[in-house]
């Protein structure tokens with residue numbers, strides 16, 4: 001909660017909104033935009049997902065929890081870029097998780 005008693009914006013929702021903006025605007029110098037315009041197409045983000053997954057596993061095996069959190073954030077970010085590329089959104093993920101409750 002912030003000082004006004006309103007719920008704080010969800011950081012994951014906010015990140016996804018930024019990713020959607022980058023997809024629409026493709027600003028110069030944006031890493032996110034570069035994934036949407038990459039010459040390898042969607043393979044660029046798929047390769048990053050593979051790399052980040054390996055990094056998550058290595059951090060876990062090293063018992064390096066700070067690194068595990070950082071690599072997990074990289075993984076989630078790239079997963080959200082993939083969702084956006086596929087015209088999916090966080091509601092698709094939430095609906096899938098809800099169904100499993």
Ligand SMILES: N=c1c2ncn([C@@H]3O[C@H](COP(=O)(O)OP(=O)(O)OP(=O)(O)O)[C@@H](O)[C@H]3O)c2ncn1[C@@H]1O[C@H](COP(=O)(O)O)[C@@H](O)[C@H]1O
Pocket residue numbers: 015018022029030031032033051073074077078
């Ligand atoms: N959350 C992220 C985020 N996580 C990871 N990354 C990028 O993902 C890449 C991860 O690659 P690696 O771990 O392999 O590290 P690296 O060796 O530096 O990367 P490369 O040389 O392979 O590109 C890095 O370039 C990171 O900067 C991210 N880039 C952007 N965001 C978010 O997206 C927003 C918009 O960013 P821009 O699109 O760059 O404006 C930012 O404000 C952040 O909130």
